[in-house]
C-alpha cells in the first residue's frame with residue numbers, strides 16, 4: 001500500500017480475548033489517572049510519594065555517538081581489524097552527556113518528578129511519542145488506528161499476550177523448531193503447541209494451510225487454533241529471514257481462518273543477508289536511511305490491514321537487554337486489554353529505564369538511531385561472516401541445493417573433516433569420515449548458527465537414538481570447554497528417546513572474541529572427529 005492510500009481501521013477481533021483477557025477491569029486506583037494531568041487539580045486520592053522525597057536530584061549518563069561503528073567495510077583492512085579494534089578498545093569512545101533534573105524547565109521535558117513517580121502502564125508520554133514516530137516510519141502499519149504500548153521486554157510481552165488471548169486447552173501454532181522460552185511461558189497455562197513445517201524462509205505457508213484445512217477437532221482433542229506465534233526474522237533457532245511474499249501468504253491464511261499473529265521480532269535489525277565466502281566477498285558500502293529501511297524484510301504490520309498482528313519489539317538487542325524495555329504495536333482493543341494486564345502486574349517499566357532510553361533516543365534523534373542500527377547490522381554481519389569463515393577453514397564445506405525439510409529452497413553447506421596432512425593418502429577409516437558430519441544453512445539474520453548433525457553415521461545411532469547421541473556429543477564438547485545449545489530443546493513438541501530425527505546444535509556468534517570463536521570451532525572439530533569413531 002502506498003503511503004498516500006487511505007488506510008482503514010482495524011476490524012473487531014474482540015472474540016479472540018481469553019476469559020482472563022475479558023475479565024480484567026481497570027485497576028480501581030489507576031482509573032483516576034485520567035484526571036491527573038488537569039490544570040489546577042488538587043489530588044488527594046492516590047498514594048503518590050512526594051517527589052521532594054525522591055533521593056535523586058538528577059540522573060545523567062554518557063552515551064556513545066550514534067556513528068561510533070562504521071557503515072562500510074574497508075577493502076584495505078584485514079578481515080579482522082574491525083574486530084580487534086572493538087576488543088582492544090584503543091579508539092577513544094566519542095560520547096555526549098545528558099542530564100535529567102528533578103523538575104523540568106519546559107513543559108513536556110523529561111523530569112524525575114514525573115519519570116520516577118507511579119506512571120501509566122502505557123509508558124512515559126515522551127518515550128511513547130518517540131516509539132510511535134519510529135513505528136510509523138520504519139514498520140508502516142497497514143491500518144490507521146494502530147497503537148503502541150510499552151512493556152518490559154518481549155518475554156514479558158509474550159506472557160501478557162498469552163493471558164490476554166489464550167485460554168487453557170487452546171492450541172498455539174508455532175514452527176516445528178521454535179524459541180523454547182516462549183513455549184515455557186505458555187505451556188503452564190495449558191496451551192498446546194501445534195507445530196507447522198518449515199523451509200528456508202521459516203514457517204511454511206503450505207504446511208500451515210494443510211494443518212488448518214485438515215484440522216480434525218475430535219482426533220486432535222482441541223479446537224482449531226486461533227493464535228500463531230512466530231519469530232520471522234533471525235528465526236530462533238534456525239536463523240532464517242521471512243520475506244514479504246511468505247508473510248503475505250501466511251497473513252492471508254490467517255485472515256481466512258481468523259487467526260491472530262503474534263510477531264516476536266527481537267532480531268529485526270540484525271538482517272545480514274546472504275553469506276558470501278571470503279574469497280568472493282565484496283566490501284559493504286553505506287546506504288541512505290530510506291534504502292536501509294527498504295532493504296529490510298518488512299514486518300507483518302505492513303500488510304496487516306485488519307489489526308490482527310500483535311507485534312513485540314524490544315530494546316534488548318539494539319540498546320541492551322538490561323534495559324528491560326520494549327513495546328507492543330497492535331490494534332486499540334488489544335492495547336487496552338494489555339494495558340489493563342500491565343496495571344495489575346508490572347504497572348509500567350522502570351522509570352529509570354524509561355528516562356535513560358528516552359534520553360538516548362532524544363539525544364540521537366530518529367536519524368541517529370537509524371545510523372546506529374545500520375552499523376549494528378554490519379557488526380553482526382561481520383561476526384557471522386567471520387564465524388562461518390572459521391568453519392570453512394576447519395572443515396571441508398560442500399555447497400548443495402536443498403529441496404527437503406526445513407532447509408528446502410536454499411543452499412546448504414555439508415561439512416566434512418579436512419585431511420590434516422593432504423600428502424598422506426586417506427585410509428579406509430578416514431574415508432568414512434570424509435562423509436559430511438554436519439550441515440548448515442548460513443543464517444541470514446540474528447545471532448545463531450543452527451547445525452544439523454549427521455549422527456546417523458555414528459556406530460551407535462540405531463541403538464541409542466538421536467536424542468541420547470546429541471546429548472552425549474554435547475557433553476563431550478562441554479567437557480572440552482565449549483558450550484553449545486542442544487537442539488532438542490528447540491523442538492516445539494518434546495523429543496522422546498525414540499523420536500526419529502537428527503541431532504542439532506544452536507551456536508551463538510554474538511558475544512565472543514575472534515580467538516574464542518576460532519578455538520570453539522577447532523575444539524568442536526577435534527571432539528566430533530573422536531566422537532564419530534566410537
Ligand SMILES: Cc1ncc(COP(=O)(O)O)c(C=O)c1O
Nearest residue numbers: 153154155179231236264314316
Ligand atoms: C525469539 C525471542 N523472543 C524474545 C526474547 C527475549 O527478549 P527480551 O529480552 O525482550 O525479553 C529472545 C531473546 O533471546 C528471543 O530470541
